[in-house]
Amino acid sequence: MAGNLKAEIEAANVNFMRCFDGGDFDGLSMLYTEDCKLMPTGSATLIGREGVKAVFSSAYNGGAKKVQLTVAEVGELDANFEMAYERSQYIFFKEDGTEADRGKYVVIWKKVEGKWYLYTDIFNTDLK
Amino acid sequence: MAGNLKAEIEAANVNFMRCFDGGDFDGLSMLYTEDCKLMPTGSATLIGREGVKAVFSSAYNGGAKKVQLTVAEVGELDANFEMAYERSQYIFFKEDGTEADRGKYVVIWKKVEGKWYLYTDIFNTDLK
Numbered sequence: 079m080a081g082n083l084k085a086e087i088e089a090a091n092v093n094f095m096r097c098f099d100g101g102d103f104d105g106l107s108m109l110y111t112e113d114c115k116l117m118p119t120g121s122a123t124l125i126g127r128e129g130v131k132a133v134f135s136s137a138y139n140g141g142a143k144k145v146q147l148t149v150a151e152v153g154e155l156d157a158n159f160e161m162a163y164e165r166s167q168y169i170f171f172k173e174d175g176t177e178a179d180r181g182k183y184v185v186i187w188k189k190v191e192g193k194w195y196l197y198t199d200i201f202n203t204d205l206k
Numbered sequence: 207m208a209g210n211l212k213a214e215i216e217a218a219n220v221n222f223m224r225c226f227d228g229g230d231f232d233g234l235s236m237l238y239t240e241d242c243k244l245m246p247t248g249s250a251t252l253i254g255r256e257g258v259k260a261v262f263s264s265a266y267n268g269g270a271k272k273v274q275l276t277v278a279e280v281g282e283l284d285a286n287f288e289m290a291y292e293r294s295q296y297i298f299f300k301e302d303g304t305e306a307d308r309g310k311y312v313v314i315w316k317k318v319e320g321k322w323y324l325y326t327d328i329f330n331t332d333l334k
Contacts, residue, residue: 115293117310119247119330123278123293150251151243153314155289161282163291163314165243165251165326182245184312184328186281186291198293200312202247202330 084152087164087187090194091147098145101138103131110196111188117200130199142170142178150182160189161197168201180204212280215292215315218322219275226273229266231259238324239316245328270298270306278310288317289325296329308332 090109097106107127110116116124118133146169155161164185170178183201187194218237225234235255238244244252246261274297281291292313298306311329315322 117293117312117330120332120334122332123295123310153289155282155291163326165245165314167251182251182328184245184314184326186293186312198291198312200310200328200330202245202328204248204250206248 083154083159083162084149086194087152087162088149090187090196091149091166094196095145095147098134098138099143101135103135103138106134107131110199111190114196115198117198119202137170137178140178141172143173144171145169146171155186162187162189162194211290212277214322215280215290216277218315218324219277219294222324223273223275226262226266227271229263231263231266234262235259238327239318242324243326245326247330265298268306269300271301272299273297274299290315290317290322 094106094109097109107130110127110130112127113125114127114130116129116133118124124133148167149164150167151165153163155163164187167180167182169180172178181201181203183199185196186198188197222234222237225237235258238255238258240255241253242255242258244257244261246252252261276295277292278295279293292315295308295310297308300306309329309331311327313324314326316325
């Protein structure tokens with residue numbers, strides 16, 4: 079189960095990276111549930127897809143043009159295989175390929191009609 | 207089930223607050239699994255209880271003498287009723303009762319021999 083789950087989450091992350099790298103923040107926000115909770119540093123928890131658009135478009139406009147997500151661990155959370163958690167690392171790259179930021183995150187995923195959506199997303203930088 | 211789960215997690219959080227407020231970081235670290243993942247801002251993920259002791263004793267020595275944890279949401283159990291997630295808010299208070307910091311966190315809990323332990327703990331500040 080965990081093997082399949084990791085592959086499913088990694089496939090979902092490919093969609094996330096494709097949307098971010100393409101500057102498609104409407105598309106990115108649609109990877110989250112409608113009632114998603116985004117928990118960025120320096121802000122209270124943002125509920126809903128508008129927060130996703132605002133936070134990631136701001137990062138993009140601030141110079142992060144590419145994101146790389148690397149799964150450290152996934153786990154099943156519920157009995158119906160419809161919730162999971164992911165613990166991972168992220169790196170944002172600038173246009174010139176240098177690192178803009180690197181850090182870590184935990185996502186709680188929800189499976190809706192066979193598709194995984196990000197439900198809660200909390201992250202912070204590794205940098206001092 | 208969710209009602210019971212919330213009560214169980216809140217009871218575990220009382221132990222966390224008691225240990226922190228008492229400056230008992232050995233006791234605090236024992237509330238985490240031996241293979242716990244602590245994910246503080248400004249550091250890579252720390253694995254194991256020594257990281258818990260280091261991070262929270264540093265916050266305490268830095269002036270945070272009391273912590274208040276408020277559960278926003280707890281998630282479903284896994285197939286064996288041994289995993290759950292918590293999305294919550296924290297406030298650290300200084301000795302004079304003023305706020306040292308406030309933020310949010312997500313914890314993945316694991317139930318081991320009938321007792322809940324923090325397994326992954328990621329948090330960040332709400333402050334700019």
